[in-house]
Ligand SMILES: Cc1cc2nc3c(=O)[nH]c(=O)nc-3n(C[C@H](O)[C@H](O)[C@H](O)COP(=O)(O)OP(=O)(O)OC[C@H]3O[C@@H](n4cnc5c(N)ncnc54)[C@H](O)[C@@H]3O)c2cc1C
């Protein structure tokens with residue numbers, strides 16, 4: 001057992017044991033390390049002013065991730081190197097001179113292209129662009145720049161000069177990546193437990209240790225990426241005396257693909273899940289590209305998105321439509337639950353005390369199936385869905401025409417839980433694919449399937465309208481009408497369309 005957390009800061013391994021489990025990395029940086037270049041704007045993962053970069057070894061390979069330090073707990077830096085805006089310049093640590101010598105190329109480009117005015121967002125933007133600089137496979141285009149900056153809000157400069165700076169720093173003349181530090185000694189088999197039985201930050205190393213620890217402390221809060229739990233600390237001001245972080249549990253992020261079923265470990269981040277889920281259907285890739293921001297996707301996990309039971313979480317409707325299962329573990333007992341049965345009532349899931357989500361198992365849609373999913377939010381990027389719809393039709397032939405053999409339709413934002421549209425599904429089962437009569441019956445049935453609520457994201461009437469329109473859009477596309485008419489963004493690339501046989 002190790003009773004300290006360890007990370008690399010400015011070339012040195014730092015050990016910390018005296019901290020409250022809910023201490024955020026931002027607070028540690030600003031209040032203890034006095035690295036005040038990193039700013040606090042929203043304290044909820046939205047504005048990106050607090051963006052820093054973590055570098056660590058994952059399965060032996062280096063990874064570079066921009067994260068929102070405001071909602072990351074200090075303990076989650078265990079094993080990583082923490083890089084802030086102060087660390088980017090001259091490797092010898094000399095402050096940048098008046099003429100800008102010693103600046104990182106990203107910083108230099110921000111100066112040259114006039115990418116900063118009041119400067120409050122600038123450290124976060126520089127760190128997001130530094131991560132892009134270090135990870136982009138080649139010179140970046142505008143879309144890659146926009147994606148990299150979707151989680152950084154600037155209220156005064158305007159994005160054109162910032163995007164120009166990104167294009168210059170991450171263009172063909174890009175500087176070589178920063179050499180890796182010596183990471184803290186890897187001790188993958190040792191559990192970490194910092195604190196006492198009443199107040200602790202724990203990071204078990206194996207599933208068995210996690211199961212045993214959670215059995216002893218069923219009142220502990222499990223933390224995976226903390227993109228939800230972080231806000232319990234910063235916004236709800238909850239005390240969170242016992243935190244069990246899942247990020248060190250060996251194998252809990254494992255991916256298995258036997259050709260028919262894709263199994264995603266609970267701690268797999270959205271960034272890592274994106275290409276795998278895009279391989280099931282390109283729409284899921286586009287959905288994940290719009291999931292939060294690069295920072296949120298670098299930390300947030302598949303298991304966290306399902307376990308939190310939010311009625312507006314984006315993965316749940318997709319998984320329900322695809323007939324996925326949740327795999328749960330308590331002690332040595334493992335069980336599987338169909339995703340749609342996991343959500344019982346608002347924020348109430350079929351999860352027993354001390355039970356944790358182990359994985360999500362999703363069947364690959366067959367070649368006779370067509371899938372679509374669409375997210376509607378107030379802001380296009382980095383926003384929670386007002387309504388999210390996922391549509392899975394199994395198609396066939398009858399009497400010389402194409403028919404819908406069965407339909408699985410699930411929505412987020414339409415009820416207290418992510419939920420299937422049973423009446424709409426029944427209206428389509430067995431119907432000719434192009435039958436407007438069947439479509440109309442299914443569209444009308446949605447009013448019987450859901451009584452959505454009104455809140456700050458959308459009112460009930462709007463939600464009902466959008467749900468109808470999303471089903472209509474899915475049917476229109478699957479029945480073969482032009483995608484040009486139904487898509488403004490998120491086009492399904494023709495080569496992927498061909499690969500999916502529809
Ligand atoms: C700025 C911002 C944008 C966001 N955008 C989106 C979005 O577009 N779409 C969307 O769906 N969500 C969005 N979210 C919400 C959040 O990012 C997701 O729900 C994310 O997947 C949560 O994963 P996590 O690993 O961070 O969970 P955590 O915050 O670590 O945990 C979430 C909940 O799940 C529990 N938990 C975590 N792992 C397990 C496990 N293995 N077993 C049992 N319980 C577990 C925790 O105890 C907690 O109750 C956004 C959040 C932020 C801050």
Ligand code: FES
Nearest residue numbers: 041042043048070
């Ligand atoms: S302070 Fe706004 S994202 Fe962290």
Ligand code: FES
Nearest residue numbers: 117118119154155
């Ligand atoms: S420079 Fe003022 S917020 Fe971006």
